[in-house]
Amino acid sequence: MSKEITSRKEDYSQWYNDLVIKGGLADYSAVRGCMVIKPFGFALWEKMRDTLDQMFKDTGHENAYFPLFIPKSFLSREAAHVEGFAKECAVVTHYRLKNDPDGGGIIVDPEAKLEEELIVRPTSETIIWNTYKTWIQSYRDLPLLINQWANVVRWEMRTRLFLRTTEFLWQEGHTAHATSDEAIAEARLMLDIYTDFVENYMALPVIRGVKTASERFAGAIDTYCIEALMQDGKALQAGTSHFLGQNFAKAFDVKFSDRQNKLDYVWATSWGVSTRLVGALVMSHGDDDGLILPPRIAPIQVVIIPIYKGDERKDLLDKKGKELAAELKKSGIRVKFDNNDNNRPGWKFAEYEKKGVPLRIALGLRDLDNNTVEIARRDTKEKTSFPEGGIVLRIEKLLLEIQDTMFRKSMQYRDEHITKADSWKEFLNLLDEKGGFILAHWDGTAETEEAIKEKSKATIRCIPFNNPSEEGFCIYSGKPSAERVLFARAY
């Protein structure tokens, strides 16, 4: 059945690629490092986008759109920021092509060189703060709560479908506040929203915390994050939220008058999640037969497949199927009735399993006789026959149950893969043999963090919120430490 999909055990990376490609989420494109998101994959992203968008709006944010291009000079206004992004920027230098006078097709017109080069945005802080300068004068203009849905480009050395592509889709929120506390509260609020979304919609438990200085966003005072665990024991950053202090306000001279008519720089946050979430979803829930999508964001929650013999009562089956689909749809369930005659039922079963559709209803002649339907769960592979009456309630209940089961399963896996390590040797053994998150003491220095990364490939994913104090000694340097931090090898 899974003949097309490489098993996780055999080759985890290939398994991931197989799920993305063969599950119909995306394709490789003619452009290196860039992918085509196919309709099914985009439907999934749209589900995520629409859900998050509503959450942003419910907390007072508005959408806007800023330019794709950023004048080169803007990027260097904030020192840490340019330092962080300069290495991966695509640059527009010319604005015109012309026919090659030597007959070699079309060439860049050397006459059409831009006076100032434009950067294709790797993120939009600079262009946005340059704009905010003109939008903000008084405390009455604050807080300014803006989000944009956009594409960004980061020229990565090595790309992976959804997880890291040269161009990707995301949302970036950029807010301005009158006080530091308010900005921090905003950054924390957005992390709460991400947590809510990833855990309750994507069924993926996350660990929340703050990044160390070296893992911080370029230009931030603090970076908060949610970290998820994939099935191969590697961590994946699922979302980040930054408290930017007054760094960008100072760089772009954004001041406001407070109630006392005192002039001060505004306080900022930014926060984002990307199409990388699709990759997280694939990697954390999928199995060797394909994708497994959580009902709350599955583009198709229920597929109905008719099974007939010859033309016997085919019309009746068709009618029943359509009625059932309509009934489910009326209750807000995303349903597809697949009566396409080109493929046989067995083929469809396998196909929708590969695509991760949470529930499948098979409707055959036996069911017509008995007034039943057969329902199969994607997550547990259970097949059960149910009486036709009350089927909508049954489906609704099952969808909730699948959502819950998927979250619990991921949670259990995650919890089983948080391990304490008290020595360097133990730390390395755990990384190689078990994987997952490792809680260990660290002396708090960037040098040690770097050395650990160098020698073990593991990074500090975060210092978890509400982290218990615990006296101990750094697993690498042996120096005293007041708390454990969360390590993992990561995507």
Place this chain on the structure above:
RNA sequence: CGGGGCGUAGCGUAGCCCGGUCAUCGCGCCUGGUUUGGGACCAGGAGGUCGCAAGUUCGAAUCUUGCCGCCCCGACCA
């Protein structure tokens, strides 16, 4: 940019070592029919600059050189 693998029909592949009816097979696709409770079967059919370019040769998918592209692992990163 380093290490490994690989480019032959839409996809997956055989052939390459030892040049010469070798362009093979499966899936998919098209037509017709039989089928349909776990990836159906039969019959017929379409589809190829063998990644690109030079070179060696009477003759190159096959040998030589150069280039291009892709995948995996690593360095950079969400």
